[in-house]
Amino acid sequence: MTLHDAIQVVLQNGPMTAIEIANEVNKKQLYHRRDSAPVPSSQIHARIKNYPQYFERLGDRYKNRE
Numbered sequence: 715m716t717l718h719d720a721i722q723v724v725l726q727n728g729p730m731t732a733i734e735i736a737n738e739v740n741k742k743q744l745y746h747r748r749d750s751a752p753v754p755s756s757q758i759h760a761r762i763k764n765y766p767q768y769f770e771r772l773g774d775r776y777k778n779r780e
Contacts, residue, residue, distance in 0.1 A: 718765045720744035721758065722778055729775035732758040 715723075717739075724730065724738040732755040739745050740752045747753060762769045762776055770779045 715744055717745045717753065717757065717761050718768055721761060721776075722768060725769075725776065725778045729772050729777040731774055732756075732762070732776065735776065 720739045721735055723744060724735050724742070730738070735758045736753050736755040739758075745753055762771075766779075768779055769776050
């Protein structure tokens with residue numbers, strides 16, 4: 715699963731902050747980095763920014779674009 719797919723799965727429960735998304739992705743082990751480190755919230759921010767067709771920003775929270 716790609717990181718943006720994992721983010722979409724987590725956001726099915728509603729809008730979340732990047733830290734909350736990272737915590738859920740790591741807790742559910744939906745995405746594994748090559749270096750086996752946990753996904754940081756900065757990587758969540760970057761991925762969401764690169765895929766505006768999938769995600770929408772609501773203040774400090776993000777949600778899936780419908």
